[in-house]
Amino acid sequence: MTSRRFLISAWPWRAAAYALTALPVLGVAALLLSPLILAWAATVSFAADGRFHLPVLVITAFLTLALGGVGTVLAAPFAALERRRLRLADPRPVEPGHRAAAGLPWLAARYGEPGAWRELLYLLLLGTVAPIVYSLLAFAAFVVAVFIVSPLLVFKDGTDLDGVADTIVLGPWQVTTPTQAIPYLLLGLALLPVLAYLTGLLAAGHAAIARRLLGRGDDAALREVARSRTRLVDAFDAERRRIERDLHDGAQHRLTSLTLQLGVARLDLPEDTPAAQALDRAHTEAKDLMVLLRDLVHGISPQTLADLGLPAALHDLADRSPLDITVTVDPGVADRYPARLENTAYFAASEALANVAKHSGATAASVRLAHQRDTLIVEVHDAGRGGADPARGTGLTGLADRVAAVGGRLLLSSPAGGPTLVRVELPCLT
The missing domain is CATH 1.10.287 (Helix Hairpins)
Incomplete structure (x- = not known):
C-alpha cells in the first residue's frame, strides 16, 4: 500500500475480493456464535444494572463451557477455508498451526495443540469484532456509491411521475435536481481512492491476523x-x-x-x-x-551501473562479453531503480551469462529486462546444450539465495539439449 502504483495495480481489486468473500464467512460465524453472544450481552446488561439473573448466568456458563468443549473442532473448517482465502491478500503459503500430521491424532491435536486454540480465537474474532469492522467499511462504500449515483436518483426536472418533487437527503443537504447532485458525484469519485485504501488496509489487517493465528506462529x-x-x-x-x-x-x-x-x-x-x-x-x-x-x-562494482543505471549497465555487460549478446529492454522499464535492486539484477544477469559462456556451449544469448506491475524481471536465454543443475556448482544456488534475500525468486528451465532460460523476478514497489 506504500507503493505509488497501488491504485493502478491489482491489489485494490484483490483486497476488495478478499473483503467481499469474507462477508458470508462472517455471517456464518456470527450466526454460529449468536447464542453465546446474546447470552453474554444479557449477562453484561444485568451486571451493569447491578442485578444477577441466575438462569442467564447458568445459560451463559453452559454455552461458554460448550464452546470450550467443541469450539476447537468447529473452528477447524473455518481455519481451513480462511487459509485458502488468505491467498487473495497474501500469496505466501500458510502452514496449519497444529501438528496432527506429525503423528498426533487429529482430535487430540484439536485440544492439545496451541494452534487449535488460536483457530478458536480467530473464530471468535470472526463472529464478534469482524462484523462490526466490515459493517463500517460497507457503510463507507454505501455512502460513496450514493454520492456517485446521486444524479440518477432524481429526475431531470426535479419531479417524479406524480408531479411531486423527488428529493434525496445527503447528510444535512437535500438534492432535488441532477445539477445539485453534481458536486456529490465529484465528491464520490474523489473518495474512491480513499475507499480503495481503506479496503486495502482492512484486508491487510485481516490477513495479518489470519496469518498470525492460523499459521505456525513462527513468522516473526x-x-x-x-x-x-x-x-x-x-x-x-x-x-x-x-x-x-x-x-x-x-x-x-x-x-x-x-x-x-x-x-x-x-x-x-x-x-x-x-x-x-x-x-x-x-x-x-x-x-x-x-x-x-x-x-x-x-x-x-561496475561504474556504468552506478552512473547510468541498469539498462545501460546490461548493454555494457553485453559489449564486454565474449558471446554475441542481444539485450532487449521492454517499454516501461525505468532508467534507475533502488541500488539494492539494480545490483541484484545486474549480478544475476552477469552470473547467468558467465554460466552460458562456461557450461552451455552456446555462442550467443539474449537478455531481456522488463517491468510488469510491481515486479522487475531479468531473463537470460541461450540455445546451448541445457541440463543446468544447481547441484553441479554452477553458481545458481548462490544466485537464488541472493535473489531471495531481496524478496525475489529465480526460475530455471533447462531441459537436456536446451534451450536454457533463467528468469529472475524482483519485487519493485517504487
Missing part, C-alpha cells in the same frame, strides 16, 4: 531471518564497493604510475641492450596487469 522468526539475510547482502555490497574504491584509488593508480615510469625508463636505453628487452617485457606485463585490474574493478 522467519521475518527476522529474512531481515538478517538482507542486512548481510547490504553489508556485502558495501564491502564490495569499499574494495572497488581501494583498488581504483590505490592499486590501480600506483600501477598506472609504475607503467608510465617503465615506459619512460625504456626510452633512455638503446634498443639492442638486454636491459631494454627486460624493460619491454616488464612494461608489457604491467600494461596487461592494468587491463586485468581494470576488468577486476569493473566486475566488483
